[in-house]
Amino acid sequence: MRNRKVCSVVALACLMAGLASLPASADSKLKSSDELYNSYTSATKGKRIAWVPQALGLPLTDGWTKEMKGEASDLGMELIVRDPNWSTAAMTQAVTALIAEKPDVLVVHNPNVQLLARQLKQAQDAGIYVVQLNMVSNQKTDAFVGGDWKNLARGMAEDIVKTCGKDSGKSGKVAIIQGELTSDVSILEMEGAKEVFSQHPEIKIVSDQAAMWDPNKAREITAAVLQQNPDLCAILGHWGPMTMGAGQAVKAAGLSDKVSTYSTGENPQMICDAVKDGILTKYWSVDNEKQGRDAMLTIKYLLQMKQPPGTFKLAAYSPFEVITRDNAGDGLCWR
Amino acid sequence: MTLAAAELGRVRLHALRSQEAVVFLVSAVIFGVFALTLQRFLTPGNLSVLVFNMSLVGILGCGMAVVVIGRGVDLSMVSELAVVGACFVQLLANGLPMSAAIPIVVAVALLMGGVNGVVIAFFEVPALFATLASGLLFFGASRAFFLNSAVLYLPAKHAAFLALAGAKVFGVPLPALLFLGVVAVLHLLLTATTFGHLTYAQGDNFAAARNSGAPVRGMIVIQYMIAALTALLAGFVFTAASAAIDMQITHSTLIFDVVLVVVLGGVSLAGGRGGMLSVVAGALLIGILTNGMIILNVNTSVQGVIKGLVLVVAILLDRFLHPVDEETAKQGDTL
Amino acid sequence: MNVVSDVVRLKVRNASKVYGGVHAIRNIDVDIRAGEIFGLLGENGAGKSTLCKAIAGAVRLTSGQMWLDGKELNYARPADALADRIVMVYQESSLVPSMTVAQNVVLGQERLVNRLKTLYKTTQATLRALNFNVDPTALVSSLGTAQRQMVEIARAVHNDVRLIIFDEPTATLTPAEKRNFFRLLRSLRANGVSVIYISHALEETLTIADRVMVLRDGEPIVTGDASGFTRETIIRHMVGRTINDTYYATQLNSRDRFQQMRKGEKKLPVVLRVENLRMGGMVRSMSFSVRAGEVTGIAGLIGAGRTEAAKVVSGVLKRDMTNGGRVLLEGRPVRYRTPEQAVADGIVYVTEDRKLDGFFETMAPYRNIHIGWLAKARRLWSPATGRDAARVANPWVERMNVRMLDPRSRLVELSGGNQQKVVIAKSLCQKPKIVFFDEPTRGVDVGxxxxxxxxxxSLASDGIAVVVISSYLPEILSISDRVLVARQGQIVEEFPVHEASQDKIMNAAVA
Structure with missing residues (x-):
């Protein structure tokens, strides 16, 4: 199957619109290219970016951090990283403390739609630009950079229908392994998948449980589900590293060629290896190094526009690739 | 009146009272209900999944029980598991052979258990705080100084190691046999050696054991080392089960499950009560419940609620069977 | 002086309480009059506490009835009894340590808003009327035992009690405090309050009480005016037999003992010498020596530093780091950081509070004794089975005459005396050279x-050096060869036992 490269919603159009609405005077003063360059560097140099992932030490967050750190240091910006190490309490505290420190930009990686809603609003009120990565809060802020989860899930679901649905000769049984019931990714992916499945009554969801992003729990759930449904056709997981746990259970049960394992997520090398090894069957991949770059670009625009936080609601939905056994060796993953 | 030696065999059974018996009975009833109502519950495949999942928590529970019988508690066990598992994989990834990596991680486990024991026995820090803190310490130190990532994948050339989780002996998964092995060894240690008898004495009345001249400090260190060794074994099984180790496990509710299994079976947190059979009883009940709930597709949060309720019932049962009366209440009863 | 009226305040008929098939009390009938002090006597486990707890609503009777001033009682909890103005003062304080005296006095009947000033004023008035020297604004945690008791009593008086029950109220009081306490009991009686008084101190009870009742095995044996009894008759009723050679017929015995000692005159070797021992504020430069083959008694008031000194010598506590003095075991200086080392050197300490740090409640008596043996042996990895426990413990159970209905029962289910025997056996199977007994017969039945x-x-005759710490002078006099008296962290006096008397010891013990 050929790679499908879809650049789904590039909402930088919004950004353009925002730029256009700025007072003309600000632009008209820029006469030479030196001046242009100077206005760029003066807007960014010495600015402080605070970055709070859910946890460091994951390919996902390490990839983002690497990109952001590299570009920030090139531009003379300071990147403050706080690692709450999966603790929501520590995360809330870190964000609250950072608001007091008044960085220029705050980048967060929300675990769920509710947790940081209040703090994010406070940050904007305190004059800090807020960029959300990959998972969006109920509180929408200056910018969102991340996957278009709903659409990705639709893609997976359609593929599952093709593999398991009518005329496939398969049972149509699907197990869903969610991340966290209240996380933005899981909510959107459920909406997207259900949208498709609801039009295909032959697809039966035999299990729908949250593994709390934990591969071990995913393995445990899958092992039991496979015992109940040896004719399971597909597993739809919400995050690659977690779904690999499910894949291991499938492999352990000796059903690798009968059960297809689908997931979305970022693209470190181990994912491509897992697809190659058949632990994962098809993978809707979002390049998280590119996402890091998108995040930095968005930050640079926000800083140059010099409008108070809360003026815009920008979004940059990430492009995606579908990784299969055929293309897993083609450098779609980063090392 | 004197006592014939033969009669003494029954002394311990009497002292244990009947909590384990109750839990075994409840397990049998639930097992029966599931067997009758769930279609594919009573298949060899599902039963082997059940005992497999049970043995992971069970192995940890054995180590925890030794510590709890001595009136301690080890909340760092899951951290220990993650650290030894991750160090093991990292060492292999660095190119060390299995034969070199194993002794090193055994030493690491003994070191971590030793640190716990020394802090608790010699610096007299309450076990609850000491192990809560040391868990973070072990995790943080290993991440900061040694591990490349929080998620480590077993190098493909060591695939033979996966047999530790995947192999079956006469149809029984190897981890279940390991669990039984740990139960047998520790049961012998607790009931038939000086160390075991003194551990019960230490848990029953620490001051009295100390006054009697028991080497309580050394014993505490040994107890935490035993806990760390079971964590090591569980770490191996975990790593083998998913061909990877994800340190996010330190943030899961696994430690809650371990305490649940231990307390449920009748190893009272007051110390000096229960034994390895209690752990088997507790692990069996929780294993059956969890498996049944996954089959019934009960969502994760509700599973948590049910396990929590079971723990509350276990504590009430403990209070009913070991009523705290004025006569036996001791002062200064803290963990 | 007898102001006892004939009005019956509390009437109890056929009271029985059954725990697990055993009668704690059985068919008790008793009338307690308004304005009398009623002494309740009996061995440990005779049912005194159970009866009183039933009256105070802390325990429900299995059968039987009670009336207070003609109204039938049916209490579900102590608060109900309190509402009827029945109060029980327990051995363990029921005060809230983190509250002030005044707050404790009004505890349970606070108004929505308490004005502290009025609160302190009324409490002050109550305390003064009772002639108690306690500051109503002081925190209870800062008070000593005697003062806490005063607060408990003040609370009862404040509640305008009709019936007050004291459980062993004088066990921890100094003689002066005791006198004060008895004065208070009399003033309560003069106010028409009925007092039930549980005590092991027989003489005291006979002095203070108007009438007494003796219980044995949960049944009433005899009731009558206190003046009609003597110590001997009471004991006879309590134990159901006359003890001819009572353990406190001391003077003659001790002289005999001294004579015997002189006869077999040989210089007994000093095995332990303690020089200028210091520990915190409790032990201040204590010096004494202990000889093999004799019993050294240490008398003194509670808080004189005797227990602490014994614990330091046996490694349970640590002496002061600097200037802590010396301990010489057979001439060799030793400094133990743990009891483990002391036990290895043959020094054991038998605790004064066996529940707290003496026995293992979940274990059978045999296993308790076995633990002592295992701890001394210190071979952690060698096998140890129930068979071994029986082998080690059987001789001791026989020698100490430990009585138990079911050898598999947990130690905590045995009587106090048998528990104590087991705790002693646990230490002695370690084959010690020096044994410290701290209050060896506290909470132990007469037999x-x-x-x-x-x-x-018999230990001393076997050549072991024995030290007995006791606050009960007859005990000291009856078993010691040599009596030391401690006061405020020092040994202030030493007598051969034939020269010692209760008066002399008391004189030395109080400043």
């Missing part, structure tokens, strides 16, 4: 006391 005393004497 076992004699046995334990005999046993302690």
């Amino acid at each position: 076992s006391i004699t046995e334990i005393h005999d046993f302690i004497r």
